[in-house]
Amino acid sequence: MSKARKSQPGGQARRTAPHGLPELILDIERVLDVSTRQAIRAKFRFDPDAPLVVCVELVVEGGPRALWRIGRDLLQQGLYSVSGLGDVQIWPSHSEDRATARLQLTSRDMAALFELPVPPLADWLEYTYELVPAGHEFAEIDWDVATADLLQGPRAHSD
Numbered sequence: 001m002s003k004a005r006k007s008q009p010g011g012q013a014r015r016t017a018p019h020g021l022p023e024l025i026l027d028i029e030r031v032l033d034v035s036t037r038q039a040i041r042a043k044f045r046f047d048p049d050a051p052l053v054v055c056v057e058l059v060v061e062g063g064p065r066a067l068w069r070i071g072r073d074l075l076q077q078g079l080y081s082v083s084g085l086g087d088v089q090i091w092p093s094h095s096e097d098r099a100t101a102r103l104q105l106t107s108r109d110m111a112a113l114f115e116l117p118v119p120p121l122a123d124w125l126e127y128t129y130e131l132v133p134a135g136h137e138f139a140e141i142d143w144d145v146a147t148a149d150l151l152q153g154p155r156a157h158s159d
Contacts, residue, residue, distance in 0.1 A: 024043070028041075042057070043056070043059070044121070052071060053072060054128070055067060079092060100118060
């Protein structure tokens with residue numbers, strides 16, 4: 001998965017990041033109104049040690065960055081049907097004869113709507129499910145250690 005791939009216009013690239021974790025970089029659009037869009041760079045990162053979430057960093061050129069953690073299953077389902085409640089919602093859409101999805105992120109009294117190309121995101125998500133299959137997200141957890149840590153509560157540090 002260390003190859004870079006350019007496909008349709010929009011600068012979609014698929015690669016493994018320098019830290020060795022799967023990463024997908026997409027040029028997406030923020031939908032400001034019916035006819036106004038803003039170019040955004042979205043970096044999707046997946047860590048097999050935390051397989052329930054995908055970290056999405058949204059970057060405006062010369063502007064702020066925002067980091068969101070989105071459930072991997074929620075993201076996957078939203079490419080094909082309505083998914084999510086509350087702060088993160090995603091649903092399929094079709095724009096200019098290409099498969100897209102709409103991602104709405106809400107924080108306090110603000111909301112942002114983005115349009116994402118489905119094919120490269122679907123391919124990348126499929127790869128994450130090859131790394132950690134659905135239903136196996138908790139397979140590597142040592143439940144005895146995790147339970148003991150929870151039962152002990154906060155530990156006092158001594159010098």
